[in-house]
Amino acid sequence: MATQHDERAAPVPCALTPREERRSDLVDALRDSASVGLGAFPMGVAFGVLVVHSGLEWWWASTFSGVIFAGSLEFLFLGLVLAAAPLASIAVTAFAVNVRHVFYALSFPLHRVRGRLGKAYSTFALTDEAYAVTAGGAGRTFSSRRILGIQAFVHLYWAGGATAGALLGSALPAEVRGLEFAVTALFTVLAIDAVRAGRDVPTPVLALGCALAGRLALPGQMLPAALALFTACLLARYAWTRYTRTPYARTRRGGDHA
Amino acid sequence: MPETGYLIAAVATAAAVTWGLRALPFAVLAPLRASPLIAYLSTAMPAGVLLILAAYTLRDIDPGVPDRAWPTVLALAVTVSVHLWRRNGMLSVSAGTAFHVVLVSTVFTG
Known part of the structure; x- marks a missing residue:
């Protein structure tokens, strides 16, 4: 009898051994996260350089990026702590910048992640990038290890980049200009894949309209404004289609009150 | 400090x-x-959220400042074209970013 704890137990015929399976999950996670790393690593380096140029020790760059792990917040955070802002304003800023993550719970495949510790880490590391790579069509079939692997790799790119940037900080020549476009390119590419997987024309148009409306109406809070508006539009659209036809109520037709 | x-x-x-x-x-x-x-x-949600995130990264682009706007528009065109052509995320992001870096350091240095 093979015990559940022995990784090297006799392999099931025609299937991967647990060890091979673990390795293939990690290889997949590395591949999934590679294009994200192209944006996250240089951004991390830029952040690390900024931290040491502000006069802080290099390991603060590792601490900020490893523990807070929220790219866009950290740039603002650095400015706040250098000005010795009260903790309350740090909390309010963190809330305003990251409130968009509330929406990610609707489609991030946390139910695929196993174990309390795994789920805890997975929510902790639920960055825009992790959401982007896993929330699309394919992500719903990813294994627990593959999802956690993607998140750990993104964590490593960001915190590793920040540490490298901080250590090289003063030695680095004038930074390469224009690298920040990697973030735009990444989200664009992932959006194209998601649009193609969904084959739903009104949704992308609606999203771009919401982004534009958010940018024009609330320039300082564009992201939460656009996401809230987009969610509201989807809810309205759902209610409308449900009211006229019932294409999305495939499993239960009417009767339930969701 | x-x-x-x-x-x-x-x-x-x-x-x-x-x-x-x-x-x-x-x-x-x-x-x-x-x-x-x-x-x-x-x-x-995912497709829409990703589009909103992409648009968000462009929030500071001002069409009135050609040296900022053009490299972005052109690099975006390269990224999308390469992606529709080869469907390889890593390749599309690298090509678009490299093109953007070249543009802002040579042509649009304003």
């Missing part, structure tokens, strides 16, 4: 708020997971 104690408290504050925003919605939404509304949102 900020004191170590203050910095630790600041990091803990930012991390706690961020983690809370990422984790708590799951607890609220868990009972709704089986609902057809959540099923609809989870299929319709």
Whole structure:
């Protein structure tokens, strides 16, 4: 009898051994996260350089990026702590910048992640990038290890980049200009894949309209404004289609009150 | 220079708020997971959210400043074309970013 704890137990015929399976999950996670790393690593380096140029020790760059792990917040955070802002304003800023993550719970495949510790880490590391790579069509079939692997790799790119940037900080020549476009390119590419997987024309148009409306109406809070508006539009659209036809109520037709 | 104690408290504050925003919605939404509304949102949201994120990274682009706007528009065109052609995310992101770096350091140096 093979015990559940022995990784090297006799392999099931025609299937991967647990060890091979673990390795293939990690290889997949590395591949999934590679294009994200192209944006996250240089951004991390830029952040690390900024931290040491502000006069802080290099390991603060590792601490900020490893523990807070929220790219866009950290740039603002650095400015706040250098000005010795009260903790309350740090909390309010963190809330305003990251409130968009509330929406990610609707489609991030946390139910695929196993174990309390795994789920805890997975929510902790639920960055825009992790959401982007896993929330699309394919992500719903990813294994627990593959999802956690993607998140750990993104964590490593960001915190590793920040540490490298901080250590090289003063030695680095004038930074390469224009690298920040990697973030735009990444989200664009992932959006194209998601649009193609969904084959739903009104949704992308609606999203771009919401982004534009958010940018024009609330320039300082564009992201939460656009996401809230987009969610509201989807809810309205759902209610409308449900009211006229019932294409999305495939499993239960009417009767339930969701 | 900020004191170590203050910095630790600041990091803990930012991390706690961020983690809370990422984790708590799951607890609220868990009972709704089986609902057809959540099923609809989870299929319709990702593409839209990604487009909004992409647009968000371009929020500071001012069409009135050609030296900022043109490299972005051209690099975006390269990224999209390469992606539609080869469907390789890594390649599209590298090509678009490299093109952008070249543009802002040679042609549009304003």
